Amino acid sequence: MLPAESRLRNAADFRDTIRQGVRCGRGSLVLHARRSSLGSSRAGFVVSKAVGNAVTRNRVKRRLRHLAAGELGSAPVVVDVVVRALPAAAAAADLAEDLHAALSTCLDRLAA
Template sequence: MLPRSARLHESADFRRVTRSGVRAGRPTLVVHAASGTAPGSRVGFVVSKAVGGAVVRNRVKRRLRHLVAAQLVGSPTGLDVVVRALPAAGTSPVRVETDLASAWRQARNRLSPGPTPVSP
C-alpha cells in the first residue's frame, strides 16, 4: 500500500503531470511523469469506466498500487507520476506488470536523460 504522502490528490497536480510531463504508452496503460513539487515521489491513478465495471476497476487499481510501490523504490525522489489504465488492463491483467515496468523506465529516462552518445 502506498502511504498518503506518496499519492497525488489534487486535480491540479494530475493536470500538471499529464499536460506538461513526458508520456510513455503501452497497450494496457499510459505513464505520465513530471518533476515533482514535493520532496518525495508521488503517484496518482486514473482508471475510467472504459476499463470495466466497479469490480474490474478496483482490481486494476489494487494491482497498479502494488506494482507501483515496487517501482518507487528504485526511482529518483521528487517525481510525480500519473498511471492511466487503458481498457486492455481489465482484460489482460498478466501484461500489466511488464507494461508498467517498461513504460515507467521509458518515462523516467525521457524526463532525465543520461549522457548522449558521441557519434564518430
C-alpha cells in the same frame, strides 16, 4: 500499498502532471510523468468506466497501486506519475506481470 504522502490527491496535481509531463503508452496503460521538487515520488491513477464494471476497475487500481509502490521506491529521480489504465488493463489485471512489464518499461523510458 502506497502511503498517503506518496499519492497524488488533488485535481491540480493530476492536471499539471498530464499537461507538463512526458507521456509513455503501452497496450494496457498510459503513463505521464514529470520531475518533482518534493522529497518523494507520488503516483495517481485514472481508471475509467471503459475498463469495466466497478469490481474490475477496483481490481485494476489495486494491482497498479501495488506495482507502483515497488517501482517508485526504486526510481532514480523524484517524479509525479499519473497512470491511466486502458480497457486492455482489465484482462492484464489477471496477469499482473503484463501490467508490471508495462509500468516498469514506461518508468525506465521516462527516467532516461
